[in-house]
Amino acid sequence: MPIRLDDKEACFEQDFAALLSAKREVSEEVDRVAADIIAEVRADGDKAVTAFTSRFDGLDLTPERLRVSEAEIEAAIAACSPELLAALETARERIETYHLRQKPADSWSTDAIGVGSGWRWSAIEAVGLYVPGGTASYPSSVLMNAIPAKVAGVPRVVMVAPTPRGETNPLVLAAARLAGVDEVYRIGGAQAVAALAYGTKTIAPVAKIVGPGNAYVAAAKRRVFGQVGIDMIAGPSEVLVIADSTANPNWIAADLLAQAEHDASAQSILLTDDAGLAAEVEKAVIAQLATLPRAEIAGRSWKDFGAVILVSDLEGAIPLVDRLAPEHLEIMTADPERLSGMIRNAGAIFLGGHTPEAIGDYVGGPNHVLPTARSARFSSGLGVVDFMKRTSLLKCGPDALRALAPAATQLAEAEGLQAHGRSVTIRLNL
Amino acid sequence: MPIRLDDKEACFEQDFAALLSAKREVSEEVDRVAADIIAEVRADGDKAVTAFTSRFDGLDLTPERLRVSEAEIEAAIAACSPELLAALETARERIETYHLRQKPADSWSTDAIGVGSGWRWSAIEAVGLYVPGGTASYPSSVLMNAIPAKVAGVPRVVMVAPTPRGETNPLVLAAARLAGVDEVYRIGGAQAVAALAYGTKTIAPVAKIVGPGNAYVAAAKRRVFGQVGIDMIAGPSEVLVIADSTANPNWIAADLLAQAEHDASAQSILLTDDAGLAAEVEKAVIAQLATLPRAEIAGRSWKDFGAVILVSDLEGAIPLVDRLAPEHLEIMTADPERLSGMIRNAGAIFLGGHTPEAIGDYVGGPNHVLPTARSARFSSGLGVVDFMKRTSLLKCGPDALRALAPAATQLAEAEGLQAHGRSVTIRLNL
Numbered sequence: 001m002p003i004r005l006d007d008k009e010a011c012f013e014q015d016f017a018a019l020l021s022a023k024r025e026v027s028e029e030v031d032r033v034a035a036d037i038i039a040e041v042r043a044d045g046d047k048a049v050t051a052f053t054s055r056f057d058g059l060d061l062t063p064e065r066l067r068v069s070e071a072e073i074e075a076a077i078a079a080c081s082p083e084l085l086a087a088l089e090t091a092r093e094r095i096e097t098y099h100l101r102q103k104p105a106d107s108w109s110t111d112a113i114g115v116g117s118g119w120r121w122s123a124i125e126a127v128g129l130y131v132p133g134g135t136a137s138y139p140s141s142v143l144m145n146a147i148p149a150k151v152a153g154v155p156r157v158v159m160v161a162p163t164p165r166g167e168t169n170p171l172v173l174a175a176a177r178l179a180g181v182d183e184v185y186r187i188g189g190a191q192a193v194a195a196l197a198y199g200t201k202t203i204a205p206v207a208k209i210v211g212p213g214n215a216y217v218a219a220a221k222r223r224v225f226g227q228v229g230i231d232m233i234a235g236p237s238e239v240l241v242i243a244d245s246t247a248n249p250n251w252i253a254a255d256l257l258a259q260a261e262h263d264a265s266a267q268s269i270l271l272t273d274d275a276g277l278a279a280e281v282e283k284a285v286i287a288q289l290a291t292l293p294r295a296e297i298a299g300r301s302w303k304d305f306g307a308v309i310l311v312s313d314l315e316g317a318i319p320l321v322d323r324l325a326p327e328h329l330e331i332m333t334a335d336p337e338r339l340s341g342m343i344r345n346a347g348a349i350f351l352g353g354h355t356p357e358a359i360g361d362y363v364g365g366p367n368h369v370l371p372t373a374r375s376a377r378f379s380s381g382l383g384v385v386d387f388m389k390r391t392s393l394l395k396c397g398p399d400a401l402r403a404l405a406p407a408a409t410q411l412a413e414a415e416g417l418q419a420h421g422r423s424v425t426i427r428l429n430l
Numbered sequence: 431m432p433i434r435l436d437d438k439e440a441c442f443e444q445d446f447a448a449l450l451s452a453k454r455e456v457s458e459e460v461d462r463v464a465a466d467i468i469a470e471v472r473a474d475g476d477k478a479v480t481a482f483t484s485r486f487d488g489l490d491l492t493p494e495r496l497r498v499s500e501a502e503i504e505a506a507i508a509a510c511s512p513e514l515l516a517a518l519e520t521a522r523e524r525i526e527t528y529h530l531r532q533k534p535a536d537s538w539s540t541d542a543i544g545v546g547s548g549w550r551w552s553a554i555e556a557v558g559l560y561v562p563g564g565t566a567s568y569p570s571s572v573l574m575n576a577i578p579a580k581v582a583g584v585p586r587v588v589m590v591a592p593t594p595r596g597e598t599n600p601l602v603l604a605a606a607r608l609a610g611v612d613e614v615y616r617i618g619g620a621q622a623v624a625a626l627a628y629g630t631k632t633i634a635p636v637a638k639i640v641g642p643g644n645a646y647v648a649a650a651k652r653r654v655f656g657q658v659g660i661d662m663i664a665g666p667s668e669v670l671v672i673a674d675s676t677a678n679p680n681w682i683a684a685d686l687l688a689q690a691e692h693d694a695s696a697q698s699i700l701l702t703d704d705a706g707l708a709a710e711v712e713k714a715v716i717a718q719l720a721t722l723p724r725a726e727i728a729g730r731s732w733k734d735f736g737a738v739i740l741v742s743d744l745e746g747a748i749p750l751v752d753r754l755a756p757e758h759l760e761i762m763t764a765d766p767e768r769l770s771g772m773i774r775n776a777g778a779i780f781l782g783g784h785t786p787e788a789i790g791d792y793v794g795g796p797n798h799v800l801p802t803a804r805s806a807r808f809s810s811g812l813g814v815v816d817f818m819k820r821t822s823l824l825k826c827g828p829d830a831l832r833a834l835a836p837a838a839t840q841l842a843e844a845e846g847l848q849a850h851g852r853s854v855t856i857r858l859n860l
Contacts (some may be wrong), residue, residue: 012603044838084844086835098547101539116781117528117795122774124808125752138845171844207807222655226663229808233656254853261849282488293848322555344552351546351825354857359826362838365547366822377637378554378659380820391811392796393770395781396789407517408792414514414601415568418723419691420788423684427784 002306003270003283007317018075019307020323028047034219041194046202052191057133058165061186063202068168068184073177076170085174088139091363092178095143095348098365099151102384108393114402116395121388124229126204128196129181130211130221131172133162133188137140139175140361144368145211146179152387157181160196162188190220193356194297197224201319210382212369231382234375238267239357240326240346242339243281244314245274248353249331251279253284255330260301261294267305271317271325278308318342325376328357347376401427431441431608432698432736437747447738464649465621466532476632482621487563488595493614493632494501498614500597503557503607506600510762515604518569521560521793525573528795532814538823546825551818553583554659556634558626559611560641560651561602562591563618569605569792574798575608575641578764582817587611588636590626592618617644620650640812642799661812666802669695669787670756670776672769673711674744675704677762681783682707682828683714685760688788690731691724697735698756701747708738748772758787777806831857844851 005015028274040048045062054060077085108118129145131137141161149157158178161169163186175186185203187195193213199205208229209221216313221230239259241252256268272278285302289295316334320327325345333339336351345347347370350357361368369382396404412420434577435445440805470478476493484490485546538548559575572589579587591599593616606614615633617625622644629635637650638659651660669689671682686698702708715732719725741747744763751759757776763769766781773779777800780787791798799812826834835854842850 029639032819087840087844090834090837091841097541100544101537102549111527111795115794116498118531119796125774140841140845154535165810222652225652225655226803226805230804233787251853251857253857254849254856258847258849258853261847288849288852291853294846298849336825341550343740343821344555345819346821348822348824353821354828354831355824355826356831356853356857358847358853359831359834359838360822360824361850362825362841363834364826365541366549366824370822371819373656375656375659376819376821378819381822383820385815389774389775389801389806389808390813391773391806392790392800392811393781393797394778394785394790394794395766396785396794397782398784401784401786401789403791407520408789410514410517411570411792412788414517415570416724417688417691417788419684419688419718419728420791422718422722423681423688423786423788426684427681427786 002302002308004308004310007312010168016320022305024088030215031219034216034223037190038194038220038223038413041191041395042198044312045200048208049080049187049191049195049200052189053162053187056189057162057334059163059186066185066187066202068173068186073173076168076173077177079170080174084171088143088171088175088178091140092147093141093364094145094185094363096151096366099148099384101205102148104385104412114397114400115404117393119390119392123155123388125154126156126158126174127154128206128209129157129159130209130213130217131159131161131194133164133214137161137170137172139171140368141212142172142175142181146176146181148367148382149387150180152384154387156183156206158183158185158196158203160185160187160192162192182291188217190216193217193220193224197228202360206263208387210369214278231369231386232371232375232379236265236267237262237296238269238326239326239328239330240269240271241321241330241333242314242321242333243272243274244333245277246334247277249277249280250284251353251356252281252332253288256281256302256306257288257298258305258356259280259328260298261292264297264300265305266301266407268302269307269309269326271309271311271321273311275310278310282308283315303376314339315342321346325374327370327372327376330355330357344377347371347381432732432738434738434740437739437742440611445451446750451506452735460645464646464653467620468624468650468653471621471630472628475630479617479621479625479630480786482619483592483617486590486619489593489616495634496617500602503603503614506598506603507607509600510604514601515750516529518573518601518605521570522571522573522577524793524795525577525797526581529578529797529814532578533581534815536817543825544830545834547823549675549822551820554817554819555584556586556588556636557724557817558636558639559587559589560622560639560643560647561589561591562643563594567591567598567599567602569601570798571642572602572605572611573609576606576611578812578814579817580610580798582814584817586613586636588613588615588626588633590617590622592616592622610804618647620646622648623650623654627658638817640816661816662801662805666695666697667692667802668699668700668756669758670701670751671759671760671761672744673700673702673707673752674763675702675707677707677763678783679707679710680714681786682711682762683718685786686711686715686732687718687722687728688738688786689727690736690759691722694727694730695735696731698732698762699737699739699756701739701751703741703744705740706739712738744769745772751776755804757800757802757806760785760787775806777811779802802825820828
């Protein structure tokens with residue numbers, strides 16, 4: 001059974017705080033293992049990468065076989081059904097259209113004393129995209145990571161995706177082609193992260209690495225941060241559904257289970273002011289679980305991490321929502337926009353009863369790579385600017401420099417940086 | 431003497447690669463020490479913070495004395511000269527004006543099939559600002575970190591600044607007040623980072639920590655990343671000056687030394703196509719060093735990390751510039767805009783002979799918190815969006831959902847996520 005909380009009970013604050021701080025992932029030894037793998041890849045390059053791939057993926061490769069060939073990609077596409085390829089293309093087009101709206105503008109202006117200032121955005125020169133293997137190998141994630149990179153103008157997008165025992169997912173390769181990925185390597189784990197960050201003879205290094213992965217991948221990304229940029233450290237996925245009495249309990253149950261089926265450590269939470277609805281949702285979850293192929297995983301997630309929070313007043317509960325800072329927030333109330341506008345911390349908001357999160361996972365348009373584990377308090381979903389960087393620009397002529405000189409030299413002097421001051425005054429012919 | 435490189439010599443590529451990979455900071459034991467300090471602060475809160483402050487800063491505090499009082503801030507402001515306060519206000523106003531241009535826009539639109547999508551920006555709820563103590567305690571850094579946070583709308587900006595043996599810098603407190611900082615604590619090091627990330631009884635936790643610090647601060651920030659957001663891991667500062675024969679060697683020398691005086695591990699590089707200019711700059715550096723108060727530091731930086739790179743052709747050298755990805759780039763050529771437009775990787779560009787970096791450090795307007803150690807390849811200087819996050823929004827009605835359902839359910843099915851598909855079909859009454 002999921003945890004049940006009620007804001008009318010005395011222990012509510014304590015239980016809610018416990019819900020917030022519950023660790024859904026352990027990673028004790030993981031960091032040390034990741035560090036060792038990175039050190040070996042830095043030292044031995046391709047040789048270390050192939051050795052780890054043999055050990056962890058049961059796949060023996062030579063350096064020449066690390067890269068997935070054009071012919072293999074073509075063959076993979078030919079193996080996909082036309083219907084699926086069309087669905088992928090629908091997704092690609094909608095995701096691209098949404099992300100094109102995010103392209104940031106350059107700026108330049110000259111102020112009253114003649115100082116020109118502004119900035120210029122440019123794409124990152126090369127980006128690595130981590131795609132998990134096995135059960136979490138999702139073509140939709142390829143689109144969600146690669147399309148914003150290409151919209152940003154990244155000239156070289158490199159994908160790594162492990163193929164345990166050689167099993168490739170044709171749709172993942174099709175998605176890579178559709179999204180414009182430039183190179184694909186059949187490697188994964190911390191060894192793939194290390195290869196992307198430091199480069200090997202076969203794989204040129206990138207400047208930033210994005211994409212979700214298991215605990216080893218997350219630990220490796222944290223380790224190489226600084227050498228390259230990284231996106232957020234992804235944790236298990238989560239949804240919070242806010243619902244009032246107008247919501248359909250069966251729809252809510254379906255959405256809670258869609259989240260729960262991802263992973264036994266995924267988290268689905270319902271927050272409602274209607275005790276009757278809460279009870280109906282719990283019943284519907286049990287009923288729907290019975291006919292779900294991934295009932296085992298979804299059931300464990302719901303039992304171990306699911307939660308039903310009963311509150312007296314939905315608007316009054318907004319501080320709780322901001323503390324949870326959910327990755328996905330569905331609002332199924334009479335006026336979803338009103339509540340939405342009051343919430344500070346959420347990765348993505350799905351408005352109204354006809355917007356299941358699954359639409360956003362695939363074809364809505366917005367990115368499905370979103371901040372997990374309460375990081376929506378300080379970070380955003382993946383977007384075009386994550387693949388760009390801003391260079392600030394400044395230009396003074398002699399008069400503008402003269403106008404700014406007194407303030408600059410006084411502050412430099414106060415900070416004990418006389419050479420700073422001199423670099424200004426030397427230009428004034430004083 | 432600085433390193434001298436010449437792209438006409440056979441060993442150039444090797445020497446240039448060595449210049450790129452030269453570590454300017456060691457941090458072996460540092461990470462372990464930072465981890466221990468964080469663990470103690472998490473366990474013991476204020477008690478640990480005061481104990482470390484006593485040990486590292488030679489300052490005995492009680493929890494009540496951690497926070498700098500309003501009266502102390504008022505007294506500090508009264509101790510500053512009116513001229514300095516006016517210079518600070520000039521800086522504040524120019525920095526604010528520049529950063530107001532960076533406020534990002536929300537977006538909402540409805541497409542042809544009736545899907546509404548967009549995003550909304552919101553300010554981070556609480557931000558911690560690390561300000562180094564001792565020689566690196568710069569009021570200008572307070573402005574550069576706090577102003578964009580306040581422009582973003584962050585309701586709670588918390589500053590920590592160590593005061594070794596109780597020595598406060600009045601101008602730092604004045605800058606905090608001017609910039610709108612809400613709380614100031616006289617603590618530093620990894621213990622301050624831990625207190626901001628996890629909170630203590632006295633210091634409420636924040637959601638993001640920004641600002642430069644020593645190796646312990648950097649290691650602590652890396653450790654708490656995930657619990658809170660962080661800005662980049664700052665390394666020693668650096669400048670690259672690109673100059674042709676039109677440039678003034680004395681001005682270049684002054685700028686190289688302004689960088690070098692920061693820190694013995696700062697780096698100043700000149701890249702030019704004019705061997706005569708290079709020689710004159712080297713001579714001018716020696717001459718100007720003689721009269722510099724911080725000659726010892728600047729001299730060591732120039733000797734250990736300075737470099738003069740002679741190239742046959744400035745435009746042809748742009749790939750070298752992009753590999754260096756300098757924090758600060760000064761372009762003193764006949765047509766600086768032309769070169770500027772060709773460069774991908776730089777934190778900030780200063781155009782033309784009358785724009786010394788020092789103007790940008792204080793009063794230009796753009797932020798002086800910039801990506802160091804080649805991280806301009808993948809990251810930007812501090813800006814308003816670093817204090818905000820974007821929530822994506824999606825809304826379907828029944829018809830839009832019906833239109834998107836086939837593609838979404840096919841992809842869900844292909845990914846083996848039947849509950850995802852069901853969360854869509856259950857709403858269609860099929």
